[in-house]
Amino acid sequence: MSSTSAAHVDACWRELQDQHDLAWDLDAITDRREAIAFLQRFESRLCVYSAYAATLYSSYSFVVPQSDHGGITILPDERCWSETFHDIPVHAVEPTGIHILPGETMGYPGLYLKIPSHNRLVASKELPFQDGLRLLIQRYRSRGESFLPVLIKEDLRGFEARMPSLHLHRIDPARLAHCSPSSIDAIKGAIARHLLELFRQD
Template sequence: MSDSSLLNRSQDNPDLFWDISSITNKTKAIHFFQSVSSSFCVYSPTVKKIYSNFEVILPKDYHSSLIVLPNPFAFHDTFNRVNEEAIKSTGILLFPGEVFQKKGLIICITQTKTKKVQHIELDSASVFLNRLYQRRFNTPFLPILLNGDLKEFKAKSPYLHLHRFDPTAVTGLSQFEIRSITATISERFQSMLNN
């Protein structure tokens, strides 16, 4: 796809163009994002869609952005009419393990009462978060990404802020559609745990 056609798409849906100009080590951030992005769905508030089939593009003329480009032929992998209220911030962060001298991926969770930050390996964190969200919200932990979630820690390491899909806050979709979105997000996140 040419850069001019990418520009046209950015005007239709600016959420697909992720600004990384404030990130110091762009190469490291892009590599990290590319390595984990297939385990997430991406939400676009502009068009109220969740994309589960996309590729990460680095346009030649843009040194400060990456593009999340949905597969235009995968209609069944795009969920429409998802209200913004169903996507919620979590404050949960995903880091490459090397930041903490560990392998794999690390989830950072700030405890509500003590404000202490816990660093938990992804496998353990997944079980913990599912229990926590089932107890608190009666829903599994369903992580999802939005434009702006790729950030940098102390100009050294990239990390992702995780939003979540809240099936109980969805309006205007059938239970079948909600279950389908829930299953897709869960399956993609599970694929990260199995790697």
């Protein structure tokens, strides 16, 4: 990655930490239609990983069946081949225990992140989305790591049958030893750019 590209990616992450304007007033989600509407707000905003294909997709569409039954499928955008990343092993993608929730489930507007404590005896924190994301970026950077959140394709099965929440996984760059540094930087850049689009969304 060129120094100009690296500077752009760093600028994206700095802007993510400085965002304060996310305010989605979601209606209380009580049925399948509303659950799917909640999910679609994240379409191509959070990268999706498929363990079966060992691939990370940054641009895709959710395909929802017309009937009230059937699972949600992912349709990758074949035009965005440069931001589709192959050969990502399963062991490089780990669960975080972090969930995105509609704030209405707790009596608040907007989106919230439920972040588990390092200490299992301490309750998790529920923070407004932008505050929680800044905390996570800082927490991982303090350990010399990157917080690269993704959704897992397999986790979307039956999504609409539960209380809507999205469990975030994370790509661990340290487990991508087979990838070149430029490829790892490209993955980091794609995740950062799409997260910025999420923040800028109305």
